[in-house]
Amino acid sequence: MDYNYKDILSALKHEGYKLTPQRRAVIQALHSTYNHMTPLEIFEKVSIRSRNISLVTIYRTLDALEKAGFICRLNLETGRSGYLLRRPRSHHHHLVCSICGVVVNIGNCELEELEKRVSEHTGFKIISHTFDISGICPECQNGKIKTSGVKI
Amino acid sequence: MDYNYKDILSALKHEGYKLTPQRRAVIQALHSTYNHMTPLEIFEKVSIRSRNISLVTIYRTLDALEKAGFICRLNLETGRSGYLLRRPRSHHHHLVCSICGVVVNIGNCELEELEKRVSEHTGFKIISHTFDISGICPECQNGKIKTSGVKI
DNA sequence: TAATAAATGAAAATTATTTTCATCTATCGT
């Protein structure tokens, strides 16, 4: 089950956040695509419609949304951060195309068993794992130039 | 099999890099610990012995060493980069303590099978994967404050 | 509708990293 726009608004409100036009705009932007966006990209996207938002607010909103668990943060190869709506809500990983940046989710994470063995072997108390795969998506393999998202 | 100081020097030379005192110092610093270090930390460590190195050179040397495959780069939780000598040379992953930063290697990567399934399912040509686990090491679970490395 | 805690924007501050360019030096052929 994915989060939708209304889900997020009411959940945020329930957690004590105020529903400002800026926050609505950021959530809407994230909700409108399946691709990851950097804070700057979100800023640019949101700014097309209304001039009433600053990049700082984007950063702050993304922090809040990430803490509240509504979005995923990607460590992009460039060292920057990319964000996308959490789809699905359950634990999953991301497959990111090195060329066009399209993101495909990988569900059915099968790493818990490995994680358990690692814990037993090292004595670490495991908090989390990240598993990101990069590769070339089918479209880019065919030489098409493409930058929009695809849902799988 | 790990890389050692001499291995790296001769391999670098063989690849056309000049063996400058600065590069020797960076390699030595990386070789002296099993923990990851940021470029700044390496700079500070190296600067204790000699004043003859600039942070820029650290960055450039790390780039070269990473391209040549002698060191691993970690995407730290802070969004910064941490570097450590490639030990062992073979494919492996890192378990990083969220508190003290100690790094433990995880060999016998068992993700190739998963990677293959992902490739078949999505049509992506897989280039690489990252799998990083964070947790609390045994020492930090016991409340000890500790910042030095441990080899496992 | 008023009170107020939280959110915002503008600007500056911080921090990481890269680039530019003049100078220097490790290496190689003699």
Place this chain on the structure above:
DNA sequence: ACGATAGATGAAAATAATTTTCATTTATTA
């Protein structure tokens, strides 16, 4: 050992991402 030279270095500036500060505004709730 010596000189030529491609490559390496350092200083400073440029770039870029992110965070902080603080005065002002606003969504919420009584």
